[in-house]
Amino acid sequence: MSILEALVLATILFGFFGIILKKNLIMKILSMDVMSTGVIGYFVLVASQRGLFTPIANQKEAVAYADPVPQAVILTAIVIGFSIQALMLVGVMKLSRDTPTLEVSEIEKHYTP
Amino acid sequence: MSSITLIWIALPFFVGFSIYLLPKLDRWLAIAIPLLSFGYGLQRIFDPFPLDLALLDNFGVTLSSDTLSGYFILTNAIVTAAVLLYCWQSSKSAFFYTQMCILHGSVNAVFICADLISLYVALEIIGVAAFLLIAYPRTDRSIWVGLRYLFVSNTAMLFYLLGALLVYQTTHSFAFAGVGQAPPEAVALIFLGLLTKGGIFVSGLWLPLTHSESETPVSAMLSGVVVKTGVFPLVRFALLIPELDPIVRLFGVGTALLGVGYAIWEKDSKRMLAFHTVSQLGFILAAPEVGGFYALTHGLVKSALFLIAGNLPSRNLKELQQIPLSMPLWVALAIASFSISGFPLLSGFGAKVLTMKALVPWQVVGMNLAALGTTISFAKFIFLPRGGKESLKSSFWLPILLLLGSLVIANGFYIDAYTLTNIVKPLVTIGIGWLVYWGIIRRVSFKLPRVIEQLEHLIGVMSLMLSLLFWMVLA
Incomplete structure (x- = not known):
């Protein structure tokens, strides 16, 4: 396992711990973003295992291309991820009017029967 | 049959957005969609030959629709139709019917997809559409219930995505069949995502609050079909x-x-x-x-x-x-x-x-x-x-x-x-x-504690489930 792979996995793990340990809702959402950055990084890493060149097939001599499939896939996931992030932040904005501290334990006390 | 399948899968999304352009026709346009799915679902149940489609070459979207899909599609059609009829006289806006159509369409997509990434996309769209339906009353409580749902499901889907990548790394394909040759950690990650999304075992304890605090028609929709989108892929894997x-x-x-x-x-x-x-x-x-x-x-x-x-x-x-x-x-x-x-x-x-x-x-x-x-x-x-x-x-x-x-x-x-x-x-x-x-x-009279239904515990349970799943697959 390369150092890069270890670092990417650490990013994912840190994001996950952030979701659990942070008390504030905004911080939780940001931690989720860190985690998804880690996942995106892992896709890019796997794509570049066979080569680093941009996969455009018009170069004269054969070079080691990066695998285009994971990159194409992660593009979709990035778009979905950021739209969900935006949607959640809008929800948080609405919630912050009544619970300005945005502490999850407070919100749960308010809104769970 | 393949062109009918393609039209049928794309139509709910087109109609969903057209409802926004033609708000006067909202209910009539919306009800046409489940009727179409009803016919398609019945046809799939009685057709003995499964239909496999591969769009765009090697790495494109793959679909597979057979008797099993037929049953799930039929469920989706009848439940959606019933919920639309229930809302018929209420003053729900065009936005509601748009989301219903999109939800119906993406649920259908789950029931016929045959590769991990199409499944991922469909599940995420379901998450967004379900959130918008839960939060439709715009009260603070409904927004919180929706937000909690979206949070749990999105975190689970990140694990799923990681699993899908590991499957690709071993088999160079995202097809369902590749899960069989994948390392145990990949299977554990994918299963964690699906178990959470489908509301199964301890990872499903987000479900009681979400389904009970939503509005009546939305609860019916969520419990009737939406949770089955997590269950269907698991059934597929078990059979495959x-x-x-x-x-x-x-x-x-x-x-x-x-x-x-x-x-x-x-x-x-x-x-x-x-x-x-x-x-x-x-x-x-x-x-x-x-x-x-x-x-x-x-x-x-x-x-x-x-x-x-x-x-x-x-x-x-x-x-x-x-x-x-x-x-x-x-x-x-x-x-x-x-x-x-x-x-x-x-x-x-x-x-x-x-x-x-x-x-x-x-x-x-x-x-x-x-x-x-x-x-x-x-x-x-x-x-x-x-x-x-x-x-x-x-x-x-x-x-x-x-x-x-x-x-x-x-x-x-x-x-x-x-x-x-x-x-x-x-x-x-x-x-x-x-x-x-x-x-x-x-x-x-006996009251069970609800501690485990708190957001932090729901997320924390994922790590426990992940290690449990890993050892189960390894064993």
């Missing part, structure tokens, strides 16, 4: 890859018992129904090869029950024992409760018989206990007092008639169930269930 079959079956038994264990003690009608969703999903997973039919009957009965429960005079079962219900409402409630308990003449009976027959020996005790628990907690509904006078509007009866009527007609899918021994067994189970209800449950 024999090594995963015991794991799926074990989770089936586990979640069936866990859900029932909570539901028996529950005093809130909507929460009880939500816990029964957790439990009934277990019946689908416990016997994957016949899961489609069980999913159909469960979808019909659970959405009917949620629609009825939304029109009861109170949510608290203790209070309901003091208020007499009007006779027609009680009859509808009793029919639905009898079906889910497995009483003959209703298709819940056929589905239970079929599932019980397909169990492997070690599952039998657990699943029979779960069936007994189901009859105990639905005795709470059946023995509610009758004789009240309030009348309900026609927009309530049309969807209920549709759902309960389909429950009777669906008997036709498995008419061989009607043998003497098969008929006696559920009657005995219901009898014992009622005895336990009158002897114990009605007298004892």
Whole structure:
């Protein structure tokens, strides 16, 4: 396992711990973003295992291309991820009017029967 | 057939957005979609040949639609139609109907997709559309309930995505079949995502709050079809890859018992129904090869029950024992409760018989206990007092008639169930269930703690489930 792979996995793990340990809702959402950055990084890493060149097939001599499939896939996931992030932040904005501290334990006390 | 499939899968999204442009036609456009799915679903059930499609070359989207998909699509069609009819007279905006169409379309997409990435995209769209429907009343509480759902499901989907990548790394393809050759950690990550999304076992404990605090039609939709999007891929994996079959079956038994264990003690009608969703999903997973039919009957009965429960005079079962219900409402409630308990003449009976027959020996005790628990907690509904006078509007009866009527007609899918021994067994189970209800449950009040339903615990449980899954796959 390369150092890069270890670092990417650490990013994912840190994001996950952030979701659990942070008390504030905004911080939780940001931690989720860190985690998804880690996942995106892992896709890019796997794509570049066979080569680093941009996969455009018009170069004269054969070079080691990066695998285009994971990159194409992660593009979709990035778009979905950021739209969900935006949607959640809008929800948080609405919630912050009544619970300005945005502490999850407070919100749960308010809104769970 | 392939072009029909493509048109059918794309149409809900086009219609969904057209509703926004033609708000005057919203309900009429929306109802056309489930009607189309109904026809398509029936065709798939009776067509013996599965249809496999690969769009755009090697790494494109792959679809596969067979009898199993047919049952799930039919469930989706009937439940969506019933929910739309229920909302017909209410003043829901075009936005609501747009989201309903998009939700219906993406749920359909899950039921025919055959690769991990199409599944991921469809599941995420479902998450967004379900969030928007839950938060439709725009109250702070509904926004929080929706946000909590989106948070849990999105975190689970990140794990899923990681698993999908590991499958690609080993097999150089995202096809479902590749999961069989993938390393155990990949399988564990994918299963974690699907179990959480499908509301199964402890990772499914987000479900009771979400389903019970949503509006009545949205609860019906969520419990009737949306959770089945997490279950369907698991059933597919179990059928496709024999090594995963015991794991799926074990989770089936586990979640069936866990859900029932909570539901028996529950005093809130909507929460009880939500816990029964957790439990009934277990019946689908416990016997994957016949899961489609069980999913159909469960979808019909659970959405009917949620629609009825939304029109009861109170949510608290203790209070309901003091208020007499009007006779027609009680009859509808009793029919639905009898079906889910497995009483003959209703298709819940056929589905239970079929599932019980397909169990492997070690599952039998657990699943029979779960069936007994189901009859105990639905005795709470059946023995509610009758004789009240309030009348309900026609927009309530049309969807209920549709759902309960389909429950009777669906008997036709498995008419061989009607043998003497098969008929006696559920009657005995219901009898014992009622005895336990009158002897114990009605007298004892016992409140289970809700700590584990807090957001942090729901996320934390994912790490425990992940290691559990890893060792299960490795073993």
